[in-house]
Amino acid sequence: MHTDKVKHDFEPKIVALVCTWCTYAGADLAGTSRMQYPPNVRVVKFPCTGRIDPVFILRAFQKGADGVLVSGCHPGDCHYMAGNFHARRRFAAFRKLLEFVGVDLSRLQFSWVSAAEGGKWVEMVTELTERVRQLGPLTEFRELELAEQWSGATLTTPELKEAYQAI
Amino acid sequence: MTPAKNILNYSYYPGCSLHASAKEYDESTRGLFKALKIGLHEVPDWLCCGATPAHNVDELLSLSLCAKNLELSNQVDGDLAVACAACFSRLKVTQHRLAENEEKRHQVAYALDAPLALDKPVKHLLEILATDFGLDRLAAAVQKPLSGLKVACYYGCLLTRPPDVPELDDCEDPSIMERVIGATGAETVSWSHRMECCGANFTLSRPGVVLKLSGEILASAKRGGADCIMVACPLCHGNLDIRQKEIEEASGRHYGMPVFYMTQLLALAAGVSTSKLGFGSMMVSPVSLLKEKGLL
Amino acid sequence: MKHSKMTLSAETMNLGFVKKVEQLSGSSVRRCFQCGKCSAGCPMRSFMEHPPNRIVRLLQLGQFERVLAGRSIWYCASCETCTTRCPNKVDLAAIMDALRKLSWDAQGPSKESLVQLANRLFIDNIRTYGRQYEMRLAAVFNLKSGKLLKDFMLGPSLFTKGKLKVFHKKNRNIGEIERIFSRIEELRRKGEAT
Amino acid sequence: MSRIGVFVCHCGENISRTVDVEKVAAEAGRLFGVAYTCDYKYMCSDPGQNLLKKAVAEHKLEGIVVAACSPRMHEKTFRNAAKAAGVNPFLCEMANIREHCSWVHEDRDEATAKAIDIVTMMVERVKRNKKLQPITVPVTKKALIIGGGIAGIQSALDIADSGHQVVLVEREPSIGGHMAQLSETFPTLDCSQCIMTPKMVDVVNHPNITLHTYAEIEAVEGYIGNFQVKVRKKARSVDMAKCTGCGVCMAKCPQKKIPNSFDKNLGFRPAIYVPFPQAVPNTPVIDRENCTWFKTGKCGVCQKVCGPGAVDYTQEDEIVVEQVGAVVVATGFQLYDIGPKPAGSAIEGYGEFGYGTIPDVIDGLTFERLASASGPTGGKIVRPSDGAEPKSVVFVQCVGSRAREKGISYCSKICCMYTAKHTMLYKHKVHDGQAYVFFMDARTPGKGYDEFWRRSIEEEEAVYIRGMVSRLYQKGDKVVVMGSDVHIGVQVEIEADLVVLATAVQPREGADTLAQKLGISYDKYHFYSEAHAKLRPVECATAGIYLAGACQGPKDIPDTVSQASAAAAKVMTLFARNELEREPIVAKVNERFCVGCLACRKVCPYGAVEEKEIRDRSGNLIKVVAYVNPGVCGGCGTCQATCPSKSVELDGYTDEQIMAMIEAL
Numbered sequence A: 001m002h003t004d005k006v007k008h009d010f011e012p013k014i015v016a017l018v019c020t021w022c023t024y025a026g027a028d029l030a031g032t033s034r035m036q037y038p039p040n041v042r043v044v045k046f047p048c049t050g051r052i053d054p055v056f057i058l059r060a061f062q063k064g065a066d067g068v069l070v071s072g073c074h075p076g077d078c079h080y081m082a083g084n085f086h087a088r089r090r091f092a093a094f095r096k097l098l099e100f101v102g103v104d105l106s107r108l109q110f111s112w113v114s115a116a117e118g119g120k121w122v123e124m125v126t127e128l129t130e131r132v133r134q135l136g137p138l139t140e141f142r143e144l145e146l147a148e149q150w151s152g153a154t155l156t157t158p159e160l161k162e163a164y165q166a167i
Numbered sequence B: 001m002t003p004a005k006n007i008l009n010y011s012y013y014p015g016c017s018l019h020a021s022a023k024e025y026d027e028s029t030r031g032l033f034k035a036l037k038i039g040l041h042e043v044p045d046w047l048c049c050g051a052t053p054a055h056n057v058d059e060l061l062s063l064s065l066c067a068k069n070l071e072l073s074n075q076v077d078g079d080l081a082v083a084c085a086a087c088f089s090r091l092k093v094t095q096h097r098l099a100e101n102e103e104k105r106h107q108v109a110y111a112l113d114a115p116l117a118l119d120k121p122v123k124h125l126l127e128i129l130a131t132d133f134g135l136d137r138l139a140a141a142v143q144k145p146l147s148g149l150k151v152a153c154y155y156g157c158l159l160t161r162p163p164d165v166p167e168l169d170d171c172e173d174p175s176i177m178e179r180v181i182g183a184t185g186a187e188t189v190s191w192s193h194r195m196e197c198c199g200a201n202f203t204l205s206r207p208g209v210v211l212k213l214s215g216e217i218l219a220s221a222k223r224g225g226a227d228c229i230m231v232a233c234p235l236c237h238g239n240l241d242i243r244q245k246e247i248e249e250a251s252g253r254h255y256g257m258p259v260f261y262m263t264q265l266l267a268l269a270a271g272v273s274t275s276k277l278g279f280g281s282m283m284v285s286p287v288s289l290l291k292e293k294g295l296l
Numbered sequence C: 001m002k003h004s005k006m007t008l009s010a011e012t013m014n015l016g017f018v019k020k021v022e023q024l025s026g027s028s029v030r031r032c033f034q035c036g037k038c039s040a041g042c043p044m045r046s047f048m049e050h051p052p053n054r055i056v057r058l059l060q061l062g063q064f065e066r067v068l069a070g071r072s073i074w075y076c077a078s079c080e081t082c083t084t085r086c087p088n089k090v091d092l093a094a095i096m097d098a099l100r101k102l103s104w105d106a107q108g109p110s111k112e113s114l115v116q117l118a119n120r121l122f123i124d125n126i127r128t129y130g131r132q133y134e135m136r137l138a139a140v141f142n143l144k145s146g147k148l149l150k151d152f153m154l155g156p157s158l159f160t161k162g163k164l165k166v167f168h169k170k171n172r173n174i175g176e177i178e179r180i181f182s183r184i185e186e187l188r189r190k191g192e193a194t
Numbered sequence D: 001m002s003r004i005g006v007f008v009c010h011c012g013e014n015i016s017r018t019v020d021v022e023k024v025a026a027e028a029g030r031l032f033g034v035a036y037t038c039d040y041k042y043m044c045s046d047p048g049q050n051l052l053k054k055a056v057a058e059h060k061l062e063g064i065v066v067a068a069c070s071p072r073m074h075e076k077t078f079r080n081a082a083k084a085a086g087v088n089p090f091l092c093e094m095a096n097i098r099e100h101c102s103w104v105h106e107d108r109d110e111a112t113a114k115a116i117d118i119v120t121m122m123v124e125r126v127k128r129n130k131k132l133q134p135i136t137v138p139v140t141k142k143a144l145i146i147g148g149g150i151a152g153i154q155s156a157l158d159i160a161d162s163g164h165q166v167v168l169v170e171r172e173p174s175i176g177g178h179m180a181q182l183s184e185t186f187p188t189l190d191c192s193q194c195i196m197t198p199k200m201v202d203v204v205n206h207p208n209i210t211l212h213t214y215a216e217i218e219a220v221e222g223y224i225g226n227f228q229v230k231v232r233k234k235a236r237s238v239d240m241a242k243c244t245g246c247g248v249c250m251a252k253c254p255q256k257k258i259p260n261s262f263d264k265n266l267g268f269r270p271a272i273y274v275p276f277p278q279a280v281p282n283t284p285v286i287d288r289e290n291c292t293w294f295k296t297g298k299c300g301v302c303q304k305v306c307g308p309g310a311v312d313y314t315q316e317d318e319i320v321v322e323q324v325g326a327v328v329v330a331t332g333f334q335l336y337d338i339g340p341k342p343a344g345s346a347i348e349g350y351g352e353f354g355y356g357t358i359p360d361v362i363d364g365l366t367f368e369r370l371a372s373a374s375g376p377t378g379g380k381i382v383r384p385s386d387g388a389e390p391k392s393v394v395f396v397q398c399v400g401s402r403a404r405e406k407g408i409s410y411c412s413k414i415c416c417m418y419t420a421k422h423t424m425l426y427k428h429k430v431h432d433g434q435a436y437v438f439f440m441d442a443r444t445p446g447k448g449y450d451e452f453w454r455r456s457i458e459e460e461e462a463v464y465i466r467g468m469v470s471r472l473y474q475k476g477d478k479v480v481v482m483g484s485d486v487h488i489g490v491q492v493e494i495e496a497d498l499v500v501l502a503t504a505v506q507p508r509e510g511a512d513t514l515a516q517k518l519g520i521s522y523d524k525y526h527f528y529s530e531a532h533a534k535l536r537p538v539e540c541a542t543a544g545i546y547l548a549g550a551c552q553g554p555k556d557i558p559d560t561v562s563q564a565s566a567a568a569a570k571v572m573t574l575f576a577r578n579e580l581e582r583e584p585i586v587a588k589v590n591e592r593f594c595v596g597c598l599a600c601r602k603v604c605p606y607g608a609v610e611e612k613e614i615r616d617r618s619g620n621l622i623k624v625v626a627y628v629n630p631g632v633c634g635g636c637g638t639c640q641a642t643c644p645s646k647s648v649e650l651d652g653y654t655d656e657q658i659m660a661m662i663e664a665l
């Protein structure tokens, strides 16, 4: 897979929060298969998506990430049986909050990439990078202090409050 | 100079059709074998093998008729050469069945009132040409290469089936016809209906069946890009050639597909005079095709 | 009959008939596991009311009336496709032969008279002439089947192409042929052959 | 921590072709806390490792980052090297600049920049890594086996033969399970009793096996290597130590007409009984519900006739406590009782088959008892209604199984085979009989299995009819079977003398309660769940608990025995060590902050979270907090992400470490 070397004005920073058993291994496979993808992604490894606290996502956006990818094992394949299931529930609630604080949800991608899906990893990263490139840098959010946004005090609707409780 | 001796010699069982509707098969076979210096000596007073109707309703009769013919063939030296695929199949099946079934062996021996003499090897002409004579020699004997002629080789159902009986070639994916005619430089096409049944059995009683089945075969050969069809059985020939016009009328499609006996084409390539090849007897005339290819 | 209820019991299953078919055909019917491959490739399937696999199935259940009642067995072209491809070496073509024989003997209740007529004439021809004379076969068939015009168009052109012989040589083995026929009949009379 | 060494690997040219390794090393050197950097051709080679060790010594390094291949490749290598050099292995991390960088990018500048970022993230992480010590837990080398069918017996013998102690707990008065009830077994048709009874005897004679029959699990506590199990030994009313097994009591007991459930109620037994003559142990029990003494206070015959004075009406249930290190669950299956729908059941009934009302409609196990030489009829196949020999027998497969809308969607796996076997056993015993089988598919995927099935058709002349039976009804002394042959497309009707239903295999009654005691999971049918369907098929997700036999899913004997031996092997692997050592990636609760909401307990897939009471010195309860049992915790971190007060942390993946990586961007 050869991407044309176009120099872009804006190179987004993508942070990938991945589980070690499936997606990290899938990204390794992309490497051993010598697939090519944009170099914008930085990988943070977790034992399980169950360990991924939504706060990490906020922090990443705040500290300069323009896009975040969260990826783990397919449902039913979790090395720890149910970690990814809990993660899924947590993230579903989290998306609402994220939208509330003003992050364009297309900057955040959840997906499943198994240890055998090197190709899917490449697709995910390429697509997200491209999408975020179109959206431009995420500036608004960066200046805000995490605590301000994250006290829960500003949540207006019961729905959002419930979501906040759930994560 | 001593007269050239035959390289090989065979006893010959032409079968009923070759003396009637398939006389061009008989003529071209004799012409070809003569040109190749293969001796062919007809078994005197052979009988009908019973073909499909006999075994259809009376296996014992069918076995007895074939056993009788095998016995008669011993009057002439050499393996038994058979041209008709149906006769070939019946004779082989008889050898096979009787070898494995003691009860039937007794019954047939009784019917013939003689000890059975079934051992003479029965060979289809294709086998003789491809194996005994050999493809190299066959290629060497070519005087008029058939290059440019696109041939669809049609095996029909009986030449290779059932599995361990004729032992002519792989029973589901044979290539012996292609190999033999390929030796003349002809181009063989690959097509889907090489081994589908033409409906031979129903020529008389249910022509509608024939029109349907043989029609599909012609259509397939056409799809495969063939100029003509080559057969090794008079029954197939009857359905594909003689009934071709009817098929065209019934289906509203034009084929104009000459149907050759394999020996007609081989003899043509071996330089046998075209007057001896019975092209005139074919219902779909091959003349314009052969002229177009520079073979006439 | 085809759709009527089937009652199975030792009495209603004519397993003796099945044994006879197995004996005549030299093929087991029990081996069939109803995969349907025979019917899948049968060129005559669309002409049959019982596809080949169902014929075997009916035999397994000893339902010979149902088998013989239909015209299916007479529409089998003996192409051997089924036998060749059966994963269990069920020799259906031979089973079809056996069924036709048994139906023929029973002056079967078959609906298919034309095929039977053609077969009969063919065999008569052998008995009389020792060989097949297509001209005569066709002529008599047309006469007997009442289809006078059938192949009328074909006849003359075949004739002019020299494909139909009107005269034929007497076969010196003709006496032997007759003896073969009668010895077979004798065997059957004595019950030593089916 | 401020003395970190960064080692950048070329991997021959695999990395250095696209990544400027020297620049990476130089940039890393600028990072705060990095005391040493270098680059080397092959870090994993011996010279590479030596270089690392030497650098640690020379530069007094306290943390290590190896920028090389994936940690999945060489993390162990370098952590061992670190350990050898005197650095805690968990202070050594790998920066993956090969799989995640040099191999997936072409542009040298971009790849180099990315590699620098990756190294920076790992340096920031390592600064916050803590020294972790492998966790060790002691192992009690004694196994508990629950269930004494062929599965439990096989596991028990294997473990006992390896020299370890085994406690086998069986609910019934005798071990043996279903296999003891079978007549002959597919695919070889060898007599079940003949191969089973020697094994049963081996169990009772084995010096390493303690057998508790007529006993149940009361409670289980603890974790891998350290379980405490309470076993309730039900009152037998017979002193096992005194009883000689002479059988006089059974012969004299006036209660003779109690249906024998071992024989599927085809025969009778007294109130003091052993379920079958070859029972192990061969000590009777008194069925108190049916014993005259217990009902009326009169009788006492057995006690009077018992020479050794073993009968003891005053015996009470006894609780035995066993300490074990591993548990094998082997509680087997039962056949679905296919009558009308039981009240409150999630599974529909099968009233259309008349099972329970028509006496000559029986299930497969009943047929086994009829065919068994040691069964109530001595192996003669007769109809329960009138004792006549059935001349036509209809077998119906897939009864209850594979009927999603009726409640069971799975295939019971063994019934195709045992039905084929039944047709054979029947034909062997009733030569002029005719067997018919209604089936939907023949599922015979075992070694020699399909051949076995075909034999029943081709040689034993069973008539197989593809199609489900619609209804059965009594007509005179016959059972009318209304079916259809879907190959022909006609209805089929058979008047049968006997109908045998191949009913669904289900887990044992009470499988769920036992699972709850053990803390293992089960599916919606109550079959126990294995940790991984393919790669850990005999382990439970709960460490130290293993599965064997039909309690995990329908299984025939070969499969059951393989699984039982596999479970035994797992137990022996565990027992090969005195202590368990595991990666210290486990969660720890900060008790000061924990509010005791136990949200973590709900999400923990391993059941590792327990309640812990915090008391002051005088024993007053201060609060309840969560406690993570390090022996059980799998290290997934779900609790940490869930905890609202952030009071639980996964070692090795603390918030601090991860935030540091994110902030290093």
Ligand SMILES: Cc1cc2nc3c(=O)[nH]c(=O)nc-3n(C[C@H](O)[C@H](O)[C@H](O)COP(=O)(O)OP(=O)(O)OC[C@H]3O[C@@H](n4cnc5c(N)ncnc54)[C@H](O)[C@@H]3O)c2cc1C
Pocket (backbone or CB within 6 Å): D146, D147, D148, D149, D150, D151, D152, D169, D170, D171, D172, D175, D176, D177, D178, D179, D182, D184, D185, D186, D187, D215, D216, D217, D330, D331, D332, D333, D334, D335, D364, D365, D368, D414, D418, D421, D508, D510, D514, D548, D549, D550, D551, D555, D556, D557, D558, D560
């Ligand atoms: C009709 C029929 C015919 C069969 N024929 C064959 C055959 O021919 N060949 C073949 O390979 N397989 C056959 N099988 C399958 C075979 O019976 C099983 O594979 C085998 O019995 C499974 O053994 P198991 O030990 O897992 O279960 P089981 O035999 O059910 O044993 C389980 C044991 O655990 C005990 N138990 C249950 N719950 C508890 C508890 N809570 N506490 C303590 N103990 C408990 C039970 O009392 C029992 O003793 C047949 C099955 C049936 C129904």
Ligand SMILES: Cc1cc2nc3c(=O)[nH]c(=O)nc-3n(C[C@H](O)[C@H](O)[C@H](O)COP(=O)(O)OP(=O)(O)OC[C@H]3O[C@@H](n4cnc5c(N)ncnc54)[C@H](O)[C@@H]3O)c2cc1C
Pocket (backbone or CB within 6 Å): D534
């Ligand atoms: C198309 C297909 C799909 C499948 N899908 C699934 C599925 O979805 N789920 C599932 O559970 N199972 C599936 N299976 C089955 C699965 O592949 C097998 O169960 C499994 O691979 C068997 O493992 P094995 O180790 O016994 O044999 P193998 O995988 O064959 O391994 C045997 C090894 O031994 C080596 N070897 C052989 N002979 C020698 C020798 N003489 N000396 C030294 N080494 C030797 C071979 O090179 C090989 O590495 C599938 C199988 C196929 C064919």
Ligand code: SF4
Pocket (backbone or CB within 6 Å): C031, C032, C033, C034, C035, C036, C037, C038, C039, C052, C053, C056, C082, C085, C086, C087, C088, C089, C090, C092
């Ligand atoms: S192919 Fe053979 S096995 Fe299959 S249905 Fe036909 S006869 Fe039966």
Ligand code: SF4
Pocket (backbone or CB within 6 Å): C038, C041, C042, C043, C044, C045, C052, C075, C076, C077, C078, C079, C080, C081, C082, C083, C092, C093, C096
């Ligand atoms: S032999 Fe008869 S039944 Fe068999 S495939 Fe041919 S036509 Fe059909």
Ligand code: SF4
Pocket (backbone or CB within 6 Å): D009, D010, D011, D012, D014, D015, D041, D042, D043, D044, D045, D068, D069, D070, D073, D074, D098
């Ligand atoms: S440590 Fe990894 S990257 Fe370095 S040489 Fe070894 S395999 Fe290659």
Ligand code: SF4
Pocket (backbone or CB within 6 Å): D238, D242, D243, D244, D245, D246, D247, D248, D249, D250, D283, D284, D305, D306, D307, D308, D309, D310, D311
């Ligand atoms: S309880 Fe007494 S009488 Fe009964 S078997 Fe034991 S020893 Fe014999």
Ligand code: SF4
Pocket (backbone or CB within 6 Å): D249, D252, D253, D254, D255, D270, D271, D272, D286, D290, D291, D292, D293, D294, D299, D300, D301, D302, D303
């Ligand atoms: S006391 Fe009970 S068990 Fe004993 S003999 Fe009397 S009825 Fe039987």
Ligand code: SF4
Pocket (backbone or CB within 6 Å): D397, D398, D399, D401, D402, D410, D411, D412, D413, D414, D415, D416, D417, D441, D442, D443, D502
């Ligand atoms: S094993 Fe056979 S009879 Fe049993 S449920 Fe499965 S398919 Fe039905």
Ligand code: SF4
Pocket (backbone or CB within 6 Å): D589, D593, D594, D595, D596, D597, D598, D599, D600, D601, D625, D626, D642, D643, D644, D645, D646, D647, D648
């Ligand atoms: S979730 Fe947190 S606060 Fe609640 S019990 Fe668990 S550790 Fe304590």
Ligand code: SF4
Pocket (backbone or CB within 6 Å): D586, D587, D603, D604, D605, D606, D607, D608, D609, D628, D632, D633, D634, D635, D636, D637, D638, D639, D640, D650
């Ligand atoms: S880390 Fe996972 S396994 Fe360990 S206690 Fe927390 S949730 Fe349970």
